[in-house]
Amino acid sequence: MADAIQHDILIIGGGGAGLRAAIAVAENDPDLSVALVSKVYPMRSHTVAAEGGAAGVVKDNDSFAAHCSDTISGADWLADQDAVEVFVAEAPGELTQLEHWGCPWSREPSGHVAVRPFGGMEQERTWFAADKTGFHMLHALYQTSLKYEGRIRFYDEWFATKLLVEDGRCQGVVAIELRTGLMHTLAARAVIMCTGGAGRIFAFTTNGAIKTGDGMALAYRAGVPLKDMEFVQYHPTGLPGTGILITEAARSEGGILVNKHGDRYLKDYDLGSPLDVTDPRHPQKRAMELGPRDRLSQAFVKEHEKGNTIDSPFGDVVHLDIRHLSAKKIRLKLPFVRELAMNYAGIDPIREPIPVRPVVHYMMGGIHTDIHGATPLPGLFAAGECACVSINGANRLGSNSLTELLVFGARAGASAAAFAREHETVHIAALDTQADDERRRIREEFLTKDGGTERLAALRSELFNAMEQGAGIYRTEESLRQTYRTVESLHERYRNLQIDDHSNCYNTELTAALELRNMLDVAEALLHSALERKESRGSHQRTDHPARDDSKYLKHTLAYRRDDGPPRIKYQDVVITKWPPGKRVYGAEASEAATGC
């Protein structure tokens, strides 16, 4: 057994939020030692796959109020408005900071940063680095973090399995060093969760293999509530089969969605009326193809029901057509879209439309935090997709998440540092005792166990399919219950799991088994939260309760884990500051407002 490793701040997850938090601590509190624990090398984190851009008010014709109101109405009023205000106000500074760290933002001829429009946004305010924004942000953050040698210590390819809570405070984790299989105790005065989302609990997702909701599950099992888990974002344009993301930027540059009759069907779903693609006012903001993601994904399902979608070997699709943009513009602004379409759909979007269908993309919900990134468990902080602050409410607007991980990554770093300065004691001996139990558990449940009969892959694919069937774009009491029963039985069968690999070095089957457990826990919270919310709002559409119900559900869902049976659900009021709940308006009325001025 290895000795406990001690640092002041422990960050779990090396993606955008984790790196931003680490740098925030290293820059502002050089005396604090930071450990960055990541189950993959930081530059492999899924921030890398974000494409379109990061929102932040920077142009003269834009305003904080406009960004706030877009975000809040996009969220179907389920966002906390104090959090949104903080987010919007700090966004430009964070994006500029990233520019100072070398992020190659696309530019205007004047040399200023260029911005593009994005879905649900009234103004162009999305900063972008061609269509690989997340990639460039992540590498800029990672490479910058290398500067703080001695202050940030990297534990690459370490997989955290348990939060250590002692004296009512989170004081560390147990983590498996994948290279050796050693299970270490990592102790710290404060812990920040930055482990990303859980899109992998669905069969068809844009998310990478690593996005298994680990941090959410760890916190959930430690008694921290998961907030608003029922809100799962479907991105309207994924490639069929693989679920590879075709960025919203394809539409913000002027791409259109058409059904099998060549019709721009979005006009039939309260998203405004189409302008010809040659019209200089196309694409209209907050209308048609630049409507919010929940509405576009829902429109796809309705078109499918009408029989207007196109058959493909991997499920029905509609066409995303960008042919009318010039080849030069596609090469300059959307090179990755073209690369992906050519490699994975076998078509060149300069000459052919891209087949697309909605695909699970993002978890609006996550670990419950306040606007400082603090969770209800003292000493535990969270930021990024694994957290729910909440600024995304019932539906996140595209390009808010990359900014979110910067703003709240930095805030969580600062809060954790402040907490660490006030709480210097760490109860190493007690932590080690807890860690011993965890080591024993993992050995007995997986490594030395024999005679189990359930196969990992079988359980996992049953989970995928059940989630897809019961908790997709449209849900009912019945579908959710059915899926919940499946997940319960999978929990049961998981106890009888048998893995082939009993070795220590890079036992990736063991990590996959632990990830499956995390996914089952997240799925449980998600399903139960969805069952209890008997209304339709944003991405949560209950066909048995089709209307929004502010009188009962203008509230955040908090799911608390219980050892026996489904989670306990509590509600917390949404914070309203200046934007009272109203109707979400896209298209006609929105464009009237735009042409009026």
Next chain:
Amino acid sequence: MPDTTITLDVFRFQPDGGGHARRSTDGPTFKAYRVPYHEHWVVLDALNWIKDELDGTLSYRWSCRMGVCGSCGMMVNGVPKLTCAAFLKDYYPGTIRVEPLTYFAVERDLIVDMDGFLGKLKSVKPWLIRENEKPVDEGEYLQSPNELASFKQYSMCINCLLCYAACPVVGAEEDFIGPAALAIAQRYNLDSRDQGAAERADALSADEGAWGCTFVGECSEVCPKNVDPAGAIQRVKVDNVKDWYRKLLMPWGHR
């Protein structure tokens, strides 16, 4: 299983033998797996199928399966490839040999030791260096689209290390900083916002730096993101030559 199958010959190695003693100096062993053949499958899909259905002990790295996270680089029939972008149909009906990236130490199966690379990356100071940092509230550093274009290509590196597995110098000289790290260094040197070329010069102008390169050019051939590290390195050499003569002719100069 469907009628058509394809065989993958997969490199296997476990330092702790999965319980069976085996020394790391033992030669490589290959294990053949028969996998269903689908036209749209990539080598990574086949590996995942093996791990799920046949043999849970096979270890490898992967994540995004869209060619941007850089995890899943392996040798496919002797050529370094991202396995998420290597389609079975390009090899069918032949057998596909899958090995870990060459010139790296193998940790297990298809997983190689990346620590050496990270050290090399850090040695070229891959971050923006300024003499004076401008406060954030004074806004961005201006940069024209052409200034951006001059380094953009070299900023596309995903650290997949295919270029290292293609470079014989990496194979012969363990300390050679290598294509990706040198290209990233040049990316910062060419960035109009950066003033750190002099700080990077020690590493770049050393024998382990750009001068280690003999311009085989294979790094650029295998690069899945068209970064062209070979070109970057030659340009480092040109800059280094200018520096060398400048120092020779004007020893009193600052740089």
Next chain:
Amino acid sequence: MTFKKSNEAFWWSLFSAGGVLSAMFLPAFVVISGYVLPNQSSADPGRAPYEHIHGIVSWWPVRVLLFGVIAFTFFHVAHRIRHVVNDLGWRHHTAPLSLVCYGGAFAGAGTAAWLLLTLPSVAQ
């Protein structure tokens, strides 16, 4: 990591100059020396071809040009041979190798200089 200073920049600059000059001029030179001159002489056994070629080569700008091409190509060749031997496995104790290669290049360049300087001019 710590790095040693390298003088490779100097050798590489000579190598590159030689690379350019040889790539531009050698195809023509090889054709002339291997095909044109032997065939000319057999077609015309008199002194004319000799005097013609002597006249060209002894023109001072041509002497300078020839020196440049030959000298730099020597360094180009020396540098490449050094690296080939390196690549074939001679990676340690490389000082004698460098000495032989670049020493040879200096000798070659020196010989060229001497031959071109002492080449008699054509009597007017």
Next chain:
Amino acid sequence: MKQRYGTPLGPTWFLGRAAYRRFMAREATAFAMAVFLVYLLLWLRSLGQGYTAYGQMIELAKHPISVFVHGLIFGAVLYHSATWFNLTPKIMPMYVAEEKVPDFWAAIIMGYLPCVAVTTVVLWAVLRSAG
């Protein structure tokens, strides 16, 4: 120490991959050029020694072995020129009005065309009045 995988050990490492073989062929052109340089020096010496010595040198050049060796050298020199021109744009990218010229065209503009011009001028000078 951990053993690295597939490290080239022997002097035949480059035979394994086509790209490595092309690389070695490119580097090996240096040997052919070395032979030609020595021949060129001998030729220069004979030129300086006068008509007779020069005539002997030319007689030597007519020997089939010399013709054959010249053929080999010519192939090597052409390969050197082609590889050199093809790689030049990577070392010195060419810009026209701040637009990068594609490598293919840059190689033609910076390499092949000047080479053809030089060759033409040199051949013209030598062939001019000899006929």
